[in-house]
Amino acid sequence: MSSSLLHPPAHLSPSVALQLSQQAPAILQATPSSISSYSLSYLWSASETPELWTTYENLMLSCLRTGDEESAHLCLERLTARFGTDNEKLMALRGLFQEAVAQDDAALKKVLDEYEAILKRDPSNMPVSKRRVALLKTMNKIPDAITALNSFLDDSPTDAEAWTELADLYVSQGMYSQGIFALEEVLLVTPNAWNIHAKLGEVNYMAFKATSDQGSDKLLAESLRRFCRSIELCDDYLRGYYGLKLASNELLLALPQASRQKPDGSLPLPSQKTVGLLNQKATSKLSEIVRLNAAGDRGYQGYEKAEIIAAKELLNRESSKVVR
Amino acid sequence: MSKLLDPIPHHHSYGVLRHYATVLMATAPKKQETPAIREQRSLLRGINLRQNANAISPVAFNARRDFLVTAYESGQFLKAPEKKGEAAPNPMSDPAAMDGMMGMMKGNMMMMVPQTLIMGWINAFFSGFVVIRLPFPLTIKFKSMLQAGVATKDMDPQWMSSISWYVLCIFGLQSVFNYLLGSDNAASQTAQQMGQMGPGAGANMFGPGVDPDKQFQGEAENLSVLAHYYTLAGVEERLLKSLS
Numbered sequence: 001m002s003s004s005l006l007h008p009p010a011h012l013s014p015s016v017a018l019q020l021s022q023q024a025p026a027i028l029q030a031t032p033s034s035i036s037s038y039s040l041s042y043l044w045s046a047s048e049t050p051e052l053w054t055t056y057e058n059l060m061l062s063c064l065r066t067g068d069e070e071s072a073h074l075c076l077e078r079l080t081a082r083f084g085t086d087n088e089k090l091m092a093l094r095g096l097f098q099e100a101v102a103q104d105d106a107a108l109k110k111v112l113d114e115y116e117a118i119l120k121r122d123p124s125n126m127p128v129s130k131r132r133v134a135l136l137k138t139m140n141k142i143p144d145a146i147t148a149l150n151s152f153l154d155d156s157p158t159d160a161e162a163w164t165e166l167a168d169l170y171v172s173q174g175m176y177s178q179g180i181f182a183l184e185e186v187l188l189v190t191p192n193a194w195n196i197h198a199k200l201g202e203v204n205y206m207a208f209k210a211t212s213d214q215g216s217d218k219l220l221a222e223s224l225r226r227f228c229r230s231i232e233l234c235d236d237y238l239r240g241y242y243g244l245k246l247a248s249n250e251l252l253l254a255l256p257q258a259s260r261q262k263p264d265g266s267l268p269l270p271s272q273k274t275v276g277l278l279n280q281k282a283t284s285k286l287s288e289i290v291r292l293n294a295a296g297d298r299g300y301q302g303y304e305k306a307e308i309i310a311a312k313e314l315l316n317r318e319s320s321k322v323v324r
Numbered sequence: 325m326s327k328l329l330d331p332i333p334h335h336h337s338y339g340v341l342r343h344y345a346t347v348l349m350a351t352a353p354k355k356q357e358t359p360a361i362r363e364q365r366s367l368l369r370g371i372n373l374r375q376n377a378n379a380i381s382p383v384a385f386n387a388r389r390d391f392l393v394t395a396y397e398s399g400q401f402l403k404a405p406e407k408k409g410e411a412a413p414n415p416m417s418d419p420a421a422m423d424g425m426m427g428m429m430k431g432n433m434m435m436m437v438p439q440t441l442i443m444g445w446i447n448a449f450f451s452g453f454v455v456i457r458l459p460f461p462l463t464i465k466f467k468s469m470l471q472a473g474v475a476t477k478d479m480d481p482q483w484m485s486s487i488s489w490y491v492l493c494i495f496g497l498q499s500v501f502n503y504l505l506g507s508d509n510a511a512s513q514t515a516q517q518m519g520q521m522g523p524g525a526g527a528n529m530f531g532p533g534v535d536p537d538k539q540f541q542g543e544a545e546n547l548s549v550l551a552h553y554y555t556l557a558g559v560e561e562r563l564l565k566s567l568s
Contacts, residue, residue, distance in 0.1 A: 281567050
């Protein structure tokens with residue numbers, strides 16, 4: 001059984017997910033169909049492990065992604081046989097299954113009604129509340145999803161996953177300052193998450209691009225610093241360097257016109273020289289990563305293909321500008 | 325069940341039986357109501373803010389601090405805001421706490437009752453027997469330990485009485501249970517002792533007898549005196565230095 005089955009499958013590439021779901025029938029056959037802690041065989045058969053149930057859950061998600069509904073249903077059945085129908089997590093998983101096999105909007109609406117009925121009976125069912133938000137998002141009812149998520153976060157304000165989702169929803173609606181607030185809440189739970197620092201940098205950059213106010217330079221400086229922090233926490237972080245490059249490009253253009261007044265409580269704008277140096281570092285690092293990745297260097301293979309292509313594209317755009 | 329017990333000598337079967345009895349009698353952990361969850365996590369949010377404040381800008385920190393301090397002081401997050409200021413309830417009168425204690429009692433009874441019964445039975449039938457001769461010599465001091473229930477003055481301490489043998493087995497079979505039932509079995513004595521020492525510190529924080537309002541007030545005070553430092557101050561210089 002591959003170890004990738006023990007991690008949440010959200011980050012799996014499509015090809016790996018397909019590979020896993022192709023293994024599904026074999027895995028399902030190899031594992032016993034039911035494990036009871038009260039039967040005779042329990043004494044000498046291998047005892048059940050938490051990993052087995054994680055495997056079933058992740059296998060089910062992979063199968064749903066690739067459309068193998070039969071295996072997914074089998075996984076769900078086995079989980080239900082073990083944990084019962086009224087287990088909160090299983091209620092959410094069953095809902096997820098129904099969402100996945102739903103043919104049209106009417107079927108999705110039915111699943112949503114079911115979630116609402118469950119939540120009416122037991123408002124503290126967190127997995128189902130989260131599923132409801134996800135389904136609202138699927139049905140493109142973003143404002144409803146935001147409302148639902150906000151009331152969820154009022155009850156559980158330390159849930160980093162929910163704050164991240166809320167940030168995504170806000171940013172998709174162009175509400176950048178709310179998105180920044182939500183991401184800051186994530187940082188308060190996980191202060192060293194470099195991807196969240198980079199994400200904050202991205203949202204600040206988007207906010208800068210969307211406004212043309214006087215104070216927008218501050219957003220840009222904040223964005224630059226967030227990218228710096230993400231690189232400080234994680235060497236060779238491609239997204240961090242990419243953002244640093246973009247932000248420092250903009251900042252080099254904006255700095256000469258920027259008013260040098262002392263901002264209210266926030267950090268002063270960085271100096272032209274520092275930004276220039278950072279820009280150079282980002283350029284050289286990005287080209288190094290792209291070069292070594294293409295050369296097949298073993299330390300540089302973990303990057304996502306799309307990100308490498310985007311970095312190459314950014315570097316090309318720059319160099320063609322210089323040639324002209 | 326009898327099929328299960330047959331091939332195993334009685335000490336084993338007793339432990340196995342105890343394992344299953346404990347599993348059957350255990351009460352499922354009680355689900356917390358939403359207001360209680362909200363109370364705990366709102367406090368945790370303040371603690372998180374205090375510990376990780378450096379990750380956000382002074383403006384963002386000040387806004388959050390002002391909001392949380394006001395809310396904490398007004399008791400907005402309490403699960404029962406109308407009871408704010410009253411003395412903490414007696415833990416004995418809290419049904420949720422009583423449930424936990426009943427669970428512990430049940431567990432203890434499961435250990436005690438059969439142990440007492442079997443001990444009495446062994447005592448009644450086997451006292452005065454000598455069952456085994458240890459294959460190594462021992463000094464006279466071991467007499468009281470190894471020959472409980474046998475009142476002979478000049479028997480060699482190598483000979484062991486049935487009661488002593490029983491006690492030795494009860495304490496020595498731990499590893500056998502671990503092998504048969506997995507390491508986290510309910511018959512495990514160490515687990516039992518851990519349980520008696522009380523749950524982890526995390527649960528203690530919100531345990532019975534602690535007044536949440538007092539915790540909120542304390543946290544509000546901690547937050548309002550916190551000196552804020554922003555990690556992003558000078559990060560571009562730091563990064564340049566580390567890169568060059």
